[in-house]
Amino acid sequence: QAKFEAAAGGAAWVGALRAGALRQLRAIGFPHLRQEAWRFTDVRPILRTPWTLAEPASPGAEAKRLLDEITFAGTLESCVLVFVNGHFAPALSRTQPLPKGLRVQSLRAAAEAGDTALQTHLTRVAASQEHPFLLLNTAFLFDGAFVEIARGAAIESPIHVVHLSTGGDPPAISHPRTLVVAGESAQAHVIETFASAAPGAIHLTNAVTEIALGAGANVDYLKLQRESAAAFHLSNLWIHQERDSNFFSNNITIGAALTRNDVAARIDGEGIHCALDGLNLLSGRQHVDSHTLLDHLKPHCTSHQLYKSILDGASTNIFNGRIVVHQDAQKTDAIQSNRNMLLSDDATAHSQPNLEIFADDVKCTHGAVVGNVDDEAIFYLQSRGISRAEARGLLTYAFANEIINEIKIEPVRVQLEKIIYERYHLGRP
Numbered sequence: 001q002a003k004f005e006a007a008a009g010g011a012a013w014v015g016a017l018r019a020g021a022l023r024q025l026r027a028i029g030f031p032h033l034r035q036e037a038w039r040f041t042d043v044r045p046i047l048r049t050p051w052t053l054a055e056p057a058s059p060g061a062e063a064k065r066l067l068d069e070i071t072f073a074g075t076l077e078s079c080v081l082v083f084v085n086g087h088f089a090p091a092l093s094r095t096q097p098l099p100k101g102l103r104v105q106s107l108r109a110a111a112e113a114g115d116t117a118l119q120t121h122l123t124r125v126a127a128s129q130e131h132p133f134l135l136l137n138t139a140f141l142f143d144g145a146f147v148e149i150a151r152g153a154a155i156e157s158p159i160h161v162v163h164l165s166t167g168g169d170p171p172a173i174s175h176p177r178t179l180v181v182a183g184e185s186a187q188a189h190v191i192e193t194f195a196s197a198a199p200g201a202i203h204l205t206n207a208v209t210e211i212a213l214g215a216g217a218n219v220d221y222l223k224l225q226r227e228s229a230a231a232f233h234l235s236n237l238w239i240h241q242e243r244d245s246n247f248f249s250n251n252i253t254i255g256a257a258l259t260r261n262d263v264a265a266r267i268d269g270e271g272i273h274c275a276l277d278g279l280n281l282l283s284g285r286q287h288v289d290s291h292t293l294l295d296h297l298k299p300h301c302t303s304h305q306l307y308k309s310i311l312d313g314a315s316t317n318i319f320n321g322r323i324v325v326h327q328d329a330q331k332t333d334a335i336q337s338n339r340n341m342l343l344s345d346d347a348t349a350h351s352q353p354n355l356e357i358f359a360d361d362v363k364c365t366h367g368a369v370v371g372n373v374d375d376e377a378i379f380y381l382q383s384r385g386i387s388r389a390e391a392r393g394l395l396t397y398a399f400a401n402e403i404i405n406e407i408k409i410e411p412v413r414v415q416l417e418k419i420i421y422e423r424y425h426l427g428r429p
Contacts, residue, residue: 011111014141017123021138030132040318040350041260041289046232051204053140054085054172059092059164063197067092070193070226071160072411078158078191079104081145085166086174088143101153101186107144107177117148121181125210126238131262134236137175137208144177147190151183151214158189158409165194165227167201178209182217182245189220189409194235196228196255204232211238213245215269220248220408227255229284236262243269243298250407251278252416253288264293267329270300278307279403281423282315282347289318294336296329305336308403310396311347320352323366327358336366341373341399343392393424 030047031038059067067073071080071094081104082092088106095104110118128134145161163176180190194205205227213219227233233256239247253259265274280288294303309317319338340349351368373392381391400420407413 010108010142011114013119014111018139018141021135024129025132025135025139028130028132028135037291037320040316041258041287045258046204049204050170051173052170054165054174054203056087057084057166059084059166059197063164063166064092066195066197067162067164070195070224071162072415075411076158076409078160080160080162082162082164083143083145083176084164085172086143086163086176099155099157101150102155102159102188103148103150104159105146107146107179108142110146115146117181118146118179121210121212122179125212125240126208126236128264131236133206133234133260134208137177137206137236140175141177142175144179147178147180149182149186149188152185153183154187155189158191160191160193163192163194163205163207164197165201165203165205165231166197167203167228167231171202171204173204173206176205176207178207180209180211180219182211182213182219184214185216186214187218189222191222191224191409191412193224193226194233195226196231199228200230201228202230205234207233207235209235209237211240211247213239213241213247215242216244217242218246222249222407222409222412223251224412225253225255225259229255229257229286231256233259235260237264239265239274241265241267241269241272241274244271245269246273248275249277250403251276251290253278253280254419257286259286259288261288261290263291265295265303267294267296267301267303268298270298272298272301273303274301275304277305277403277406279400280309280317281400281420282309282317283312284315285313286315288316290320292321294323294334296323296325296332296334298328299330299332301329302333303335306403307338308399309340309349310343310400311340311349312343314344314346316348318350319368320354321366322354322356323364324356325359325362325364330359330361332359332362332364334362334364338368339399340370341396342371343373343396389425396424397421
């Protein structure tokens with residue numbers, strides 16, 4: 001850590017954040033299987049690996065072609081910030097011209113400039129002192145994306161933050177950070193993509209994203225995780241909402257050998273709506289562990305949560321969702337649903353939806369389903385001349401499409417449909 005501090009430099013207040021996080025991390029330690037929140041996910045393979053801090057890198061021609069694909073070059077006009085191994089890559093980014101009311105820059109540059117909005121919000125949204133990998137990210141905070149949408153601004157084109165990891169020998173770890181601040185009545189679409197520069201790249205991404213919504217703000221957030229099958233991915237997404245704001249999110253997981261997603265939304269004003277949706281497409285021995293929290297603090301708010309997973313091979317999916325309705329949060333309307341489709345006898349799904357209600361005038365529901373492809377539906381399609389393999393693929397696509405259809409950005413939706421069609425052998429969408 002001392003060597004990192006000497007190399008990282010930067011603003012003194014950032015150094016103080018790093019030091020405080022490191023002290024807390026040493027106090028609580030890393031998680032283990034005896035802890036309820038981690039009992040299905042063994043992080044010992046991560047802790048035993050001799051990781052090195054990822055260094056800046058210049059992606060080759062293949063990686064640049066990948067960047068064109070994942071940034072929808074030619075089909076989507078957007079502001080793009082690219083980070084390679086956690087370091088801002090301005091030559092690969094597209095940030096000019098910016099629409100009125102939008103400010104984007106590297107987090108490191110904003111910190112060194114003494115940006116007051118950055119100091120106000122950084123680590124204040126993701127304020128937990130109990131999550132070890134969140135603390136680890138802050139302890140090694142170096143660079144990231146800082147996005148600010150001014151009060152009343154309506155940004156039509158998406159803001160796309162791309163984290164590209166090159167891997168290497170020895171394997172490298174990066175700690176990307178993203179902070180989005182939406183002012184009062186602001187509107188924006190934010191995409192965050194995590195990808196590997198090569199199909200077999202071995203690396204660990206330990207990411208933290210903080211999103212703060214002012215009163216009346218509207219933010220659509222989409223996370224696409226498509227890292228290599230040899231990668232490890234740990235992420236924390238934290239949201240803080242003020243009155244009358246609306247947050248819609250979609251968390252799409254396709255890649256990585258082991259993924260842990262923690263999502264926490266603090267609903268801290270009246271008239272708020274928060275939607276946390278997700279889709280996991282798993283095969284082989286992939287392992288995904290999703291923990292979500294919808295924390296209702298004020299009355300007259302709604303939340304919606306739908307997480308779906310399609311599991312093939314010997315893959316494993318864990319969903320642990322909590323809705324907490326505090327005593328003052330009367331008239332809360334919250335819905336939580338988790339559905340898992342098993343395509344293999346060796347696939348496993350664990351579902352734990354939870355409600356904690358301390359108010360007496362609320363409407364809250366939750367449910368979970370784990371099952372195989374419907375044999376009767378397959379038989380019906382076969383009776384119409386469709387092969388069994390095609391029938392299974394069509395039903396699988398229909399299962400995923402409920403989530404995909406909610407994505408409002410057409411090039412993203414089309415690309416995801418193509419991925420699903422190819423994965424489940426349906427030909428062209």
